Amino acid sequence: MGPCVVKVMSSSVTANAEARARFHREAETLRSLRHPGIVRVLAVGEERGHCWYALEPVVAPDLETRLDRVNALPFQEVEQLALRLLDALGAAHDTGLVHGDVRPQNILLAKDGAMLTNFGLSLVPPGAHGYQAPEQRQWGRAVPQSDLHALGRVLHEALTGGMPEAQPLPQGVPRHLRRLLKSLLSEAIQDRPDSAISARRLLTQRAPLGPLAVGIAALLAMLMFLLLRAA
Template sequence: MPSTVIAGRYEIRDMIGRGAHAMVAEAYDPRLSRLVALKIVPRRSDEEGMELLSRFEQEARTVARLSHPGIVPVHDFGHGPDYAWLAMELVIGESLEDVLRRTPRLPVAEATRIVLELLDALAAAHRRGIVHRDVKPANILLAANEEDGLGQVKVTDFGVAHLPTQADGAELTTVGQMLGTPSTMAPEQVRGAAPDPRMDLWAAGVILFRALTGRRPFEGANLYATLHAVQAEEAPAPSSLVPELPAALDDVVARALRKDPADRFGSAEEMAAALRAAVVSYQGSKVLV
């Protein structure tokens, strides 16, 4: 743990989480009298450490390009001799991963609402030429609210996102390099294909499937079995696992999880429109019944 004050400004209050390369803490910014989430990466002089620092700087630049209520904004970025830091909005709530571990299956209205808000945020990123590449429940925060139900979607962690052009003209990744989380990676992403927004739409389809059924569409006994399933197996229809789910939702999930990107939805907006239509059809059938 670094000193309790970062950059002579951010007073660390509590630890939020720790990963393999970074930690996230709740901190107080006395200059603006507000709490922030402070992501901290220790500096290392080896090649891997330099790449991690470059990715961290890229994450700050990426999110700085985006202004959307469904994307966690960046307030500040900097680095010193021992570590680099990224100050972000502190989202009070929980991640979708935490929710799904506690309640594996969500009601149709809540599952579709979350995915629609996710698609809206992804559409904003895609319009700026940014592909997230690691859309997963752990990177979807749900901001607490005073109403019943889960909170507003806030997408975070653009650490492996692809920008249309890096500031220095150099790419941090090359074609053939696999980046992302296996359980939500598209088949072409597993193969290291060039970044494409439809990779994020595949991930949104995986999340919708899991929220509706309580299980992942592609699972294996180990990493290699999971990657094989992603590339070679077809996901079951959600209604085959939960019979009360409407066929219209089966169609949305099936198209989002097509192996060939050309067969998926062409944009986040198109997928959102299909999902809304499926929800309207489902709600209408319930009223008629």
């Protein structure tokens, strides 16, 4: 095996046979996953009680470094980031995998698009960082909607330079992006999208025309009809 990056899981979460078995099962599934938005896993192993997996080397800055430098990103860039990462999370969730550790330092900004790396799988301990969903902090186990909540916190920070509790969204963020964030950041699991695909739909579907816009369109059509009749 050539150059690689090794991710070592905390011994506190692989201390029993059941946790180690779950790690190997999930890590092997991750190794078989191929997606342009996910850093490829090359090998999985265990040594002296430590579970690890090896990743392909990707030379790219992470989102945390970028935000440290510029504080916040334009909403157009954040929207593209959201689309790419929702696609990647959807691919992982479809195989039964949960990232469990979505945060800016685990998002690489490669030339071809953002990439998720350093999957914590379902083994990241509760309280490890401020991006975790409420149920992950409470139960110590992540589910797909936990990843979506964490992504919502990441996207909010990318737009504002701060966390949702401290920094409101700036003016100019479009309605469809606000709608996505509101849904992802819901405290209760049942109030979030049921999948990454559903979340992506919130972002890509535009709201229907309101009554005023419909009325104006109808009036313009009538005027055009009258002009054509008079010609």
